Amino acid sequence: MTDTQQGLREALKVVAVALKSGEAPFALAGSYGLWARGGPEPEHDVDFMVAEEDASRAQGLLADAGLHVVQPPEDWLFKVYVDDAMVDVIYRARSRPIDRSRFDDVDQIEVESVLMPVLSATELMADRLNAMEEHACDFGRVLPVARAVREQVDWALVAEESKENPFATAFLFLLRQLGVVAAP
Incomplete structure (x- = not known):
């Protein structure tokens, strides 16, 4: 530490x-x-x-x-x-x-x-993904977090709450492609 x-x-x-x-x-x-x-x-x-x-x-x-x-x-x-x-x-x-x-x-x-x-982990991940934007979209920092808490998250709800954010949508696609979360 x-x-x-x-x-x-x-x-x-x-x-x-x-x-x-x-x-x-x-x-x-x-x-x-x-x-x-x-x-x-x-x-x-x-x-x-x-x-x-x-x-x-x-x-x-x-x-x-x-x-x-x-x-x-x-x-x-x-x-x-x-x-x-x-x-x-x-x-x-x-x-x-x-x-x-x-x-x-x-x-x-x-x-x-x-x-x-x-x-909740679901709210925290939704907030984290919705904060992504052009100047703050480091997937490499968020990926280990998503992996660590994945079982605690309602990913369908996160997807719904962040569907207007293209960076969040791209990150969720990456998580599915990597097998971190299941496809909807």
Whole structure:
């Protein structure tokens, strides 16, 4: 494990514990959500999701916990820093507000000794594929993740949720060709 990964794991725990102290639903998302479900460990940042209606309260909880909270120019997230590790708290995805219902089907998973809600592998993979675009479509990074969590994913639902994204469609074709997932 690298120093960066150690810092991200610590940030993940600190932010999760602070968010748990509030009443608003949240969930571990992104690459670390996939890591919690058996995927490879990332080295960039940690992502949590909150409902847009709870974003201000979550921001306040984290600031009250003594964490460094920053509102970047983007209007869909805020950032939290734990030492040098960055945590994104996302409240809008694909230009749509995140609703509390997004957290209805989370699983409580122990991550680094902290029990926390984690989005389903299906939602995480759909989010990952829908984030692919012309400047961010590295299939080589996503393939090991898809292989690691494949049994946990409803691939038909992922295909349906990402059918408007040609990069996602191409990636799903690749997964079928490689035998990672079955053809529909």
